[in-house]
Amino acid sequence: MAGLLVWALGQGRTAYTGAATSLLSAPKGANLGSLTPGTRVAVLKEQAGFSQVQLQGWSPQGGATALFEAKGQRVLLASFTGQVQRRVRGQGKDEGGTVWEQVEVVGWVAKSALIADVNTLWKQAGVLYQQRCSTCHALPETGKFTANQWPPIMRGMGPRSGLTAEQTQLLTRYAQAHAKR
Numbered sequence: 001m002a003g004l005l006v007w008a009l010g011q012g013r014t015a016y017t018g019a020a021t022s023l024l025s026a027p028k029g030a031n032l033g034s035l036t037p038g039t040r041v042a043v044l045k046e047q048a049g050f051s052q053v054q055l056q057g058w059s060p061q062g063g064a065t066a067l068f069e070a071k072g073q074r075v076l077l078a079s080f081t082g083q084v085q086r087r088v089r090g091q092g093k094d095e096g097g098t099v100w101e102q103v104e105v106v107g108w109v110a111k112s113a114l115i116a117d118v119n120t121l122w123k124q125a126g127v128l129y130q131q132r133c134s135t136c137h138a139l140p141e142t143g144k145f146t147a148n149q150w151p152p153i154m155r156g157m158g159p160r161s162g163l164t165a166e167q168t169q170l171l172t173r174y175a176q177a178h179a180k181r
C-alpha cells in the first residue's frame with residue numbers, strides 16, 4: 001500500500017501547462033513524453049525548479065501512448081514516448097463501443113512551465129486565433145464544431161495559416177475548450 005497517498009484523488013494544487021511541456025521521469029530526468037498546452041495537473045511536490053505532477057485522463061485500451069480528456073473524446077492531454085508511471089483507475093465504453101481506460105500518470109515538469117489560471121492561456125490563444133483564422137473567411141465560431149471535429153479541421157487549416165506545429169496544437173486545444181458540447 002506504499003505510495004497510496006501520492007495517488008489519492010484531488011490531492012495537490014491545481015495548475016495548467018502554459019505551453020507544450022516535456023514530461024520527465026525525475027527532476028532533470030529522462031523525457032517520457034509531452035503534455036499539450038492547457039492540460040490540468042495536480043502539483044504533488046516541488047524540487048529544485050521542477051514540479052511533480054499528476055494528470056488524469058482516458059486512453060483507448062491498447063493505446064497507452066495517448067491520454068485524452070474523456071472517453072471517446074479526442075482532446076489530447078499528453079502523448080508518451082517512454083515508460084510512464086501509470087495507474088488504471090477504471091474502464092468504460094464510448095458510444096461506438098470502444099473500451100477506454102481511465103488512467104492517472106505521475107511525472108515531473110519544469111516548474112516554469114505551469115500556470116495557475118488556464119484562462120490566461122486561452123486569452124493569448126484567442127488573439128492568435130482571431131489574427132490567423134479570419135484572413136480567408138469569416139472567423140469561425142469555435143462553438144459550431146464539437147471537440148472531436150476540431151483536430152482534423154486544424155490539421156487542414158493550421159499549415160494554410162502559417163502556424164507552427166506547436167501553434168496548431170495550441171489552437172486545437174483552444175477550439176476544443178470552447179467547442180460545441
Ligand code: HEC
Binds near residue numbers: 135136157158
Ligand atoms: C489561406 C486561407 C485560409 C486560412 C488562413 C484559414 N482558412 Fe479555413 N478555410 C479556407 C478555405 C478555402 C475553406 C473552404 C473549405 C476548404 O477548402 O477546405 C476553409 C474552411 C474552413 C472551415 C469550414 C470547414 C467545414 O468543414 O465546414 C473551418 C471551420 C475553417 N476553415 C477554420 C479555419 C481556422 C480555425 C483557421 C485558422 C487556424 C483557418 N480556417 C484559416 C481557407 C483558409
